[in-house]
Structure formats: C-alpha cells, structure tokens
Amino acid sequence: MGTEGNPEINVIPPEENGFSITNEFLELVFDRQVSTFRTDVGTNPGDNYLSIMHAVEVVFKGEPESNHYLIKCYPNHPGRREFIEQMDVFSRELFMYQDFLPELKQLAVEKGAENIVDLSVAPVHGGNIVGNSGKFTMKPWSDENFIAMTDLRKTFGFTMADRLKGLDLDHARIVLEEMAKYHALSWAYKQKHGLALLTDKYPQLVDTMYSNEGGMKDFEGVMDQIATNCLKMTEDKLGAAHPACKSLKENVKKDALQRMGHYLLKNGIDEDEMERCLRIKPEEDKDYNKEPWLLGAHGDCWVNNMLFLYNDQVPKKPVTVTLVDWQITREACPTTDLAYFFFSSVRAPLRIPNLDALLKVYHDAFIRYCDALAVKPLKGFSFETLKRRFRRAEYYGLLVALPLLTFVMKPPEEAPDMDADESQQLADIYANIVEGSEKNEELKAEITATVLNLYETGVI
Structure with a gap:
C-alpha cells in the first residue's frame, strides 16, 4: 500500500478473495487511461463494520492533477461476506446510487426546486455485484463486488x-x-x-x-x-x-x-x-x-x-x-x-x-x-x-x-x-x-x- 507507479497493487491479495486493484481495473471503472495510482486504507479502525474501504489516488494520462476515489468492497471474513449477501446490503446501496437517488434529484429538477431541495449525493462512477448485469466480466462473486465513488474528503x-x-x-x-x-x-x-x-x-x-x-x-x-x-x-x-x-x-x-x-x-x-x-x-x-x-x-x-x-x-x-x-x-x-x-x-x-x-x-x-x-x-x-x-x-x-x-x-x-x-x-x-x-x-x-x-x- 502507498506505492506509487506500480502497475498492479493488490489491495486484497488474490489468494484471499480474488479482488485486486490494477491499472486495467481502474481503466474499466473510469473509462480513461491511467498513468499512475496508489492506494491506502479508506477508513480508520472502528469506522466501518460491513465493508472494506480503500482510498485510491489516480493520475490519468495527459492530466497533471491527481484524482481521489474510494473503492468500497466486500470484506475478507467469510461470515461478514455471508451477512452482506443475506442482507443484500451491497446491491441495495448500488441501487440507491445508480437508480433511486438520481431519480429523486431529477424530480427536484422537474419541479424547479433543485436549488431548494438540493440533496447532496457522493458521485459514484461504477460498481458491480456479481450476478447482476454490468460492464464487468461475470466471475465468481468474490472477484469484483465493489462500488467506486469520489472521495469527498480529499476532493472537496x-x-x-x-x-x-x-x-x-x-x-x-x-x-x-x-x-x-x-x-x-x-x-x-x-x-x-x-x-x-x-x-x-x-x-x-x-x-x-x-x-x-x-x-x-x-x-x-x-x-x-x-x-x-x-x-x-x-x-x-x-x-x-x-x-x-x-x-x-x-x-x-x-x-x-x-x-x-x-x-x-x-x-x-x-x-x-x-x-x-x-x-x-x-x-x-x-x-x-x-x-x-x-x-x-x-x-x-x-x-x-x-x-x-x-x-x-x-x-x-x-x-x-x-x-x-x-x-x-x-x-x-x-x-x-x-x-x-x-x-x-x-x-x-x-x-x-x-x-x-x-x-x-x-x-x-x-x-x-x-x-x-x-x-x-x-x-x-x-x-x-x-x-x-x-x-x-x-x-x-x-x-x-x-x-x-x-x-x-x-x-x-x-x-x-x-x-x-x-x-x-x-x-x-x-x-x-x-x-x-x-x-x-x-x-x-x-x-x-x-x-x-x-x-x-x-x-x-
């Protein structure tokens, strides 16, 4: 973690659950070419109990400034993964960011109230729940369950x-x-x-x-x-x-x-x-x-x-x-x-x-x-x-x-x-x-x- 310029940094070792953050992965998520990236922990101990958060700093090719994101993914612990599956909490959150919250913001626009009912929502750039259709290859559930969003802390x-x-x-x-x-x-x-x-x-x-x-x-x-x-x-x-x-x-x-x-x-x-x-x-x-x-x-x-x-x-x-x-x-x-x-x-x-x-x-x-x-x-x-x-x-x-x-x-x-x-x-x-x-x-x-x-x- 924290190594800059490495073309592949395994945030979660593949031998544990198959998820890794690579240049290819980031380019699929953001649909842009990646020059360099580095990763770090996204939350402090005791701040998150249902997921793992990874902070990712990315420099895209042709751009001088860094971009900061959070990658939210399944935990390693089998019991926590099973709980998430049983509660369906991960797909529920992705639904909120990709479907329901945008519909609510659009409703405010239709009513001419977007400057009054200006719901603040973290920008989400991609996500996948294996078993749902998406732009990522369908693989066993442990490979690519994630939500990628702007890191509001470092960006704004x-x-x-x-x-x-x-x-x-x-x-x-x-x-x-x-x-x-x-x-x-x-x-x-x-x-x-x-x-x-x-x-x-x-x-x-x-x-x-x-x-x-x-x-x-x-x-x-x-x-x-x-x-x-x-x-x-x-x-x-x-x-x-x-x-x-x-x-x-x-x-x-x-x-x-x-x-x-x-x-x-x-x-x-x-x-x-x-x-x-x-x-x-x-x-x-x-x-x-x-x-x-x-x-x-x-x-x-x-x-x-x-x-x-x-x-x-x-x-x-x-x-x-x-x-x-x-x-x-x-x-x-x-x-x-x-x-x-x-x-x-x-x-x-x-x-x-x-x-x-x-x-x-x-x-x-x-x-x-x-x-x-x-x-x-x-x-x-x-x-x-x-x-x-x-x-x-x-x-x-x-x-x-x-x-x-x-x-x-x-x-x-x-x-x-x-x-x-x-x-x-x-x-x-x-x-x-x-x-x-x-x-x-x-x-x-x-x-x-x-x-x-x-x-x-x-x-x-």
Whole structure:
C-alpha cells in the first residue's frame, strides 16, 4: 500500500478473495487511461463494520492533477461476506446510487426546486455485484463486488465528525435539514407515481435487517450480552432498586430484536401496538390520524455516515452535509430515522434539553421541501403529531441505542481487526467487541442519562 507507479497493487491479495486493484481495473471503472495510482486504507479502525474501504489516488494520462476515489468492497471474513449477501446490503446501496437517488434529484429538477431541495449525493462512477448485469466480466462473486465513488474528503474537503463526542447543535440541525430533503423527495416520488408503497416498485426498499429471514436473528446472544452490560451500567450509576433500572430490565428482555422489527414492517408501524409499549400512554385524541407514515428512510443515520463541509470564514460551522452508506436504506416511518440519529449521534446532555427545538427544525424543513416540490405533506403532519409519533419511536431508539452506542463509543485503539481470524464466527467477533464495554465510563454516562430520561418521560 502507498506505492506509487506500480502497475498492479493488490489491495486484497488474490489468494484471499480474488479482488485486486490494477491499472486495467481502474481503466474499466473510469473509462480513461491511467498513468499512475496508489492506494491506502479508506477508513480508520472502528469506522466501518460491513465493508472494506480503500482510498485510491489516480493520475490519468495527459492530466497533471491527481484524482481521489474510494473503492468500497466486500470484506475478507467469510461470515461478514455471508451477512452482506443475506442482507443484500451491497446491491441495495448500488441501487440507491445508480437508480433511486438520481431519480429523486431529477424530480427536484422537474419541479424547479433543485436549488431548494438540493440533496447532496457522493458521485459514484461504477460498481458491480456479481450476478447482476454490468460492464464487468461475470466471475465468481468474490472477484469484483465493489462500488467506486469520489472521495469527498480529499476532493472537496469534507470531513467526518468525532463519533465519540457526537454532534453539536449546528451539526445536528444541518443533518436534520438533509434528512428532511431525502424524506420529502421520496414522499413526492410516491405521489408522482401514484404508489401506495415505494416497495411496490422497488423491492430493494423492503427491510431485510429485522425480518424473519434477516441475519439479525443470529445476533440474539450478542444483544442479550449488550442488554446485560447496559443494565449493569445503569445499576452502577443509579442503584439496582431505582425504578428506571427495573423498567430497563423489563424492556430489554430477549425479544428486543423482534420488537425493533415491529417498527420496520412493510405496511408501516402498528400505532396502537407500539403505544402499548409505552409506560405512560398518550391521552386519547379522536382527531389523531393513525395512518402509517411511510417514505424513503436512510436507515443508518449515525455520525460516521455523514460527511461535513465547513465555511472557510467560520471553520467550525458546517455548511453542507452528505449522507453516505445507504446499505440498509428502507421504506419506513421518518421517526425511525430521527430516533436512530438522535440516540446514536447527539449525546444526552445536548439532546434532552434541545429535543423539541431540533424536532421543529426537521418538521419545518419537511414542510418547506414538500411545498417546493408541490406536494402535500404526510397526512396529519403537524408538529404535535410528529412529537407524539417520535415519542413512540423513542422506544425503538432505546433498543437501537444500546448496541449501537456500544460500538460507536468504543475507543479507536480498542477497535478490532474484523478480518484477523477468518475462522471466527461473526457473532463471536461482535461479542468480543462488546466484552468489557460496561467499564467504559463515557458510555456508562450516556446510557444512564438516556435510560433515566426515557423513564422520566414515561417511554419506559
């Protein structure tokens, strides 16, 4: 790695899975002659769990400047490859970049709203999933499964925020604006094509993560371990007799993964069923609309799947954010994206006192973008209804937060080499990551603050 001018650099040794980056490969991807190239690691340890990212610097013949790309490919570990295959996450992301996101951007153009609903998308130059038709030779699956995209960091100066610290209010607001753009565009797309469900046209948007056939069922043991660790953290902080601890224990019993799946059903959330999960139920409201809210949801809105561009005059203030990693995108209620984002990426001391204000940022942005796209918002999309539905989704957010924060807040120096032992079962690898997490004081404080707040507000 890092050797310049070598005509063939095997980023992944052929004897392991047959994928290599060569002059020929790059010329096929970019349809240009390559003069020189060099490669490096594309992400830091602990930043990516489903794929391997390789940074590639290419000088094309006749051009003086270097071009920077990321090549996203399958991992070496057989268990991780099998999980990716089972979840179909790689082909889902390629579909998003090559088909759905361009259609949404074109819709904004057709509505004359491209300068208002200007969804930021990383340029993708090529990709292939063996078994799908494409310009690459059909070979065994391990040869050429990849997505090639512009490296926004080195090309335009985008950067990733600190996952351990989480986002401040300026970062959170701009993410909510971008999230609202995608949600509004996908909602407008449904209306334009007269679709009851996006999945009627695009089965790629059916959730596979928590379905009966989904691979998450293999992680029930890991989830139990995480729940046990998180319960111990809150008991250490609050005392085992505290009612919040007792309530947490009741809410992380063994069917947690199944209950998470209830929020991601193809036909939407069963409002009554999910509100029955709340310790303090909302007041009856005969005018409340229970029709499911369904639109395109990113599905994995956490800090590492966001790249920020900053104002030169105000270096710490972001002016643009690009959402990346569309591997588990799905049609779902927008509140699942919101809960996922808030609980994974905005730390409790900032999130809790500012929650209503941040929800209002999202609400107003969604209305504004729907207006620009000349489409009525989701039925019953008032701020009060959004808050009610989000409160219900906080239950989902808690179940997501326990495992996600365990990984997100793990110090980089403790991040494992996911491909070190290819004979090790994937669930065992994740169990090793979880081991000892109850000693992480920052994680303990975050989990405890979250649990206590959800108890005080009657979610659990």
